[in-house]
Amino acid sequence: MxxxxxxxxxxxxxxxxxxxxxxxxxxxxxxxxxxxxxxxxxxxxxxxxxxxxxxxxxxxxxxxxxxxxxxxxxxxxxxxxxxxxxxxxxxxxxxxxxxxxxxxxxxxxxxxxxxxxxxxxxxxxxxxxxxxxLGGDSKSGDTGMENEPSQAQSHSGPFLSLEGSDISGQLAIATCGSVLFAANVAPTEEIFIIATQSNPYKLIGMALLSMLLGTIILFYSNFNGAQSFSQSRGIKNVLSGAVITYAIALVVSAAILWVFGRFDDTSAIVCLSETIVLGVAATLGASAGRLLLQ
Known part of the structure; x- marks a missing residue:
């Protein structure tokens, strides 16, 4: 005991x-x-x-x-x-x-x-x-017992299940959260400066950091609302969650950067670098936003 x-x-x-x-x-x-x-x-x-x-x-x-x-x-x-x-x-x-x-x-x-x-x-x-x-057990005291998820959160199915309308709802909420976070910094000159000054190794590091943050938020941090995802922590579920979350973040990042004219007269490699740089913020929104907005 x-x-x-x-x-x-x-x-x-x-x-x-x-x-x-x-x-x-x-x-x-x-x-x-x-x-x-x-x-x-x-x-x-x-x-x-x-x-x-x-x-x-x-x-x-x-x-x-x-x-x-x-x-x-x-x-x-x-x-x-x-x-x-x-x-x-x-x-x-x-x-x-x-x-x-x-x-x-x-x-x-x-x-x-x-x-x-x-x-x-x-x-x-x-x-x-x-x-x-932001915790699922905030201020409840360290009793040594984990909070039981509510009935509405207790499903242990795969992340973004294709069954029913769950996938469309989760995609919509993740996209909204991603836009909310990424739009704060997308119009700034810093995104272009960081993108042009970053070498491939740092860009890879940003991509890995983004996927790691998404995984931590959804599966391991005990955030409010995370119980519905963390009930199933199989390798397949965690990996698919990280990849899908990051994919949403990259698509949103590219779209926002294009809207703000950050891709105009810019080489493809710089556009990709800008997308990865902004993807850190977008991933935070796509994962944490999914928990905080619903």
Missing amino acids: NRNRQERSVGRSVQEYLRGIVGGLLFSLPLLYTMEVWWAGYTMHPVRLLLYVLATFTLLLGYNRYGGLRCDASPAEVAIDSVEEMGIGIAISTVVLWLLGQLTFSLPISEVVGKIATESMTVAIGVSVGTAQ
Whole structure:
């Protein structure tokens, strides 16, 4: 019994971390794609940057104390959670900024630290909110027992089943979510800049990151509404879910970029690169949006 309780506790902790990572990206991705924020990282005075970090940490302490996942947490636990969230925010910002070509070995250390610090503070707040508010068992306390899915969510059929009208409904909701997220950054110049500066390896990394995020959101993060997908985690179901979600994201990304004229007088390889770059945001919308919009 104790062993099972410990295993469930570890599983719950992993889900919280995954939910926090996704939440950090959900709430901060437009800023990670914004060059004005990149510039602020190395133009901001160190004193202002330090005050920004301290203010963010104070906000995290306040949120985790009054609106966090565990309302009965002690002051020490609140502080530990806040430090962890800042650490996750720094890690997420570092990886994404590197994939976007904004962190290189040729940059001075002060610019690297400034960019990461500036971006990671907003990401950290997103991590905190995502962990606490987007879970299927938010604020229910760590009882060691998983919530049972409701009758309406308890189906364990394959992802986007071809039976009945389920596939058309899921496709429609996924497309709406994808448009909602991708349209925020599609018209910006940053998409073209990132696309033209990214090498094939980073583009492949963005594609893999997109499919990984979609898989985590739908099958492993215990997001609100995810029970209807996570009941069936067979390899075939998970792989098909990742591929279909990413395919929807790429189609939506290409369509939005074309509408905004981003493909005009542009080579095919740059168009493909732009689609992959925007596909990260679109995949977040196609997967998380499917859960949040229905």
